[in-house]
Amino acid sequence: MPELPEVETVRRGLTPSLTGAEIVAVRLFRPDLRFAFPPRFAARLTGRRIVDVGRRGKFLLFALSDGVTWLAHLGMTGGFLLAAPPPPGRRGAPAAAHTHLELDLERPGGEPLVVSYTDARRFGFMELFADPARSRFLGALGPEPLGERFDAHWLARAAAHRRGPIKSLLMDQRVVAGLGNIYASEALFRARVAPRRRADALVTVSGAPRAALERLAAAIPEVLEEAIAAGGSTLRDFRASSGELGRFQHRFAVYGRAGEPCLRQACTGTVRRLVQAGRASFYCPVCQR
């Protein structure tokens, strides 16, 4: 499901309802997702207020009133949904299949609210930490692609001496945080760079970004911003916390379009699919070099 634009869509959907809300009760319906829930997970959330809903790469970060941060990764099929509380008597069981966690919240005005986490494949995971430097997951994470630290020179430093394909480099969360399989393919198309191109071939001998890498560094934030504005992409089951579907899948230039014509003006190419590191890549062999 979720790359940076989808996670950001979830974050924006949760923010107005969750910010300032108190966690009144936590119900876990199983002991683990991808990993075990943190020790005393429910107890460590209960009674705290959520003071901020943030994001880093594909991670959601809920800042709690006691200084602890609750980190959540949605894996492939994870999602948070907001709902009104069920009528009395229907409590106790999860509201839907694959719901693994429910939080009862009380908004500042006293209004009750339920937020649930669903995840069919259970590739998602959660963590609690008081100090971000101690997070198992945040430590090696690269810069935000929509932030100041990310630019062509950063990409050039990461690409130098990497002989693997540029597509794999873009998917490496230590290089840039938040790109996944869809937006890596889409950014490469916009930059007219073939996914198989060797990463180090996009850097000059003196370590400067070549023009193709400059285009890529510009295409990445561009495609991510457009996808966020469209509420993310829904392939199968992605939904915003309101239940709304994403709309950016209608604007894919290459992802999932194997065999269809290239959409670039005057290009006669046909989109191809290829497998890299076990993941499908889509590209136009005519205009991406």
Added chain:
DNA sequence: AACACCCCCTGTCGGC
């Protein structure tokens, strides 16, 4: 250090 694999898990879809 970088890279190639394998794994985790469930649902869906196409082919036979």
Added chain:
DNA sequence: TGCCGACAGGGGGTGT
């Protein structure tokens, strides 16, 4: 209709 394999937005872990 049913079965079976391939595939799907994720990342961690291991071995070379």
